[in-house]
Amino acid sequence: MIAIIDYGAGNIKSLQFALTSIGLDAKLTTEASVIRNSDGIILPGVGAFRDAMEALRNLNLTELLQQEAAAGKPLMGICLGMQLLFDKSYEDGEWRGLGLLQGTVDRISGEVKVPHMGWNTLTHHQESSLLNGVPDESYVYFVHSYAVRSYPQHQLVSSTTYGGLIPAIVQKDNLIGMQFHPEKSGRIGLQLLKNVGEMIA
Amino acid sequence: MLAKRIIPCMDVDKGRVVKGHKFQNIQDVADPVELAKRYNQSGADELVFYDITASNENRPLFLEVVEKVAAEIAIPFTVGGGIRSIEDIYQTLRSGADKVSINSLAVKNPDLIREAALKFGSQCIVLSIDAKQMDSGKWHTFIKGGREDTGIDAVAWAKEGERLGAGEIVVNAIDTDGDKNGYNLELTKAITSNVNIPVVASGGAGSKSHILEVLTKADADAALAASVFHYNDINIPELKTFLDQNGISVRR
Numbered sequence: 001m002i003a004i005i006d007y008g009a010g011n012i013k014s015l016q017f018a019l020t021s022i023g024l025d026a027k028l029t030t031e032a033s034v035i036r037n038s039d040g041i042i043l044p045g046v047g048a049f050r051d052a053m054e055a056l057r058n059l060n061l062t063e064l065l066q067q068e069a070a071a072g073k074p075l076m077g078i079c080l081g082m083q084l085l086f087d088k089s090y091e092d093g094e095w096r097g098l099g100l101l102q103g104t105v106d107r108i109s110g111e112v113k114v115p116h117m118g119w120n121t122l123t124h125h126q127e128s129s130l131l132n133g134v135p136d137e138s139y140v141y142f143v144h145s146y147a148v149r150s151y152p153q154h155q156l157v158s159s160t161t162y163g164g165l166i167p168a169i170v171q172k173d174n175l176i177g178m179q180f181h182p183e184k185s186g187r188i189g190l191q192l193l194k195n196v197g198e199m200i201a
Numbered sequence: 202m203l204a205k206r207i208i209p210c211m212d213v214d215k216g217r218v219v220k221g222h223k224f225q226n227i228q229d230v231a232d233p234v235e236l237a238k239r240y241n242q243s244g245a246d247e248l249v250f251y252d253i254t255a256s257n258e259n260r261p262l263f264l265e266v267v268e269k270v271a272a273e274i275a276i277p278f279t280v281g282g283g284i285r286s287i288e289d290i291y292q293t294l295r296s297g298a299d300k301v302s303i304n305s306l307a308v309k310n311p312d313l314i315r316e317a318a319l320k321f322g323s324q325c326i327v328l329s330i331d332a333k334q335m336d337s338g339k340w341h342t343f344i345k346g347g348r349e350d351t352g353i354d355a356v357a358w359a360k361e362g363e364r365l366g367a368g369e370i371v372v373n374a375i376d377t378d379g380d381k382n383g384y385n386l387e388l389t390k391a392i393t394s395n396v397n398i399p400v401v402a403s404g405g406a407g408s409k410s411h412i413l414e415v416l417t418k419a420d421a422d423a424a425l426a427a428s429v430f431h432y433n434d435i436n437i438p439e440l441k442t443f444l445d446q447n448g449i450s451v452r453r
Contacts (some may be wrong), residue, residue, distance in 0.1 A: 011297060011299050013268070047320070101325075113397050114324065118203050118399065118422065119202065119203070119204040139452035139453075141277060143322070186244075186452075187275070190275055190277055
């Protein structure tokens with residue numbers, strides 16, 4: 001069972017729908033016991049960085065997520081959820097993240113419209129089982145105003161280009177981040193979720 | 202490269218997709234869940250749902266339909282019509298919508314855009330503007346399904362919407378809606394050149410060339426249409442091939 005951390009107001013039901021449609025069992029939850037008993041955890045993205053961290057703290061989930069990650073359980077962050085895995089964000093201030101991945105989060109720069117909203121292509125940087133059946137230049141759906149910066153290159157699995165290079169998929173052992181929404185990225189997105197499911201199973 | 206988006210729009214009345222002409226003569230078209238599945242398969246980049254009657258009685262039914270559609274598709278999904286409050290937005294997002302589209306209410310209560318953007322994020326707040334050209338040549342913003350002239354300049358309203366925190370603007374030309382003679386390029390261009398958020402053109406698509414035109418000449422980020430897609434007058438995979446051949450980045 002995959003635990004989807006249900007800590008805010010966004011559309012996480014569609015994530016559950018997507019996982020169900022590819023035969024994965026997923027529960028929306030904030031309960032420590034359910035999270036501990038899960039085979040994998042997905043941290044979706046909801047609202048602003050500061051509010052999200054505050055919500056996780058109020059639910060007593062930050063340490064639990066850090067423990068589960070350290071114990072080797074697959075943990076995937078989607079969109080803001082990916083950003084939360086990193087050290088720090090400069091979204092309207094300076095906020096500490098979960099610190100599971102090295103790097104910071106800053107506003108998208110360059111002569112482009114922000115938010116970065118729509119379908120953009122993936123450029124793969126290394127081989128990964130996450131990319132099975134996902135050709136280079138596949139389109140996935142992004143909606144975000146902030147992106148990860150100053151991260152170790154070897155964690156970059158795939159990127160996109162929008163006002164510069166934006167990390168799209170990052171991975172360090174059992175930790176995965178996807179800046180786009182796989183649950184909203186059509187057939188390719190479902191394939192990516194299947195690949196994550198393989199990792200969890 | 203960011204792709205231009207093709208967006209079928211379903212006008213929903215009492216749980217059925219319907220079509221109208223200049224917002225009138227409503228005809229039944231299809232079951233929204235079946236139609237949404239078809240679009241999800243055929244390469245539509247996003248779906249929009251408008252509850253066109255949006256009376257109090259059918260709201261629970263409508264959210265039920267929203268949830269059923271959300272369960273069947275893996276592409277972004279915008280829901281509009283009858284959004285009255287922050288609570289309505291919350292319920293709509295919880296039912297499986299990715300974005301909500303606000304029209305009449307935003308005109309009456311612009312602060313709702315600000316409040317909603319702060320609470321849920323700009324990316325899920327879409328400002329929908331119905332505009333009509335007046336004898337003066339100015340574009341006025343209309344509300345209540347195109348029935349009421351607010352006297353507000355549509356371009357100024359789009360800029361204000363961006364300032365308040367809307368993440369995207371849908372601009373619908375009432376004059377060309379349902380005519381299939383092409384989008385209103387002048388109106389669309391006036392909006393795209395005055396805001397720095399994505400703009401979705403709506404109203405008037407009749408052919409693949411009309412869509413190419415609004416994406417290139419008017420710089421729209423996305424093209425929305427209803428009946429030409431519902432009746433397969435424009436086939437989405439063929440449209441994408443056509444746009445690709447004309448140098449437009451599209452998801453295929």
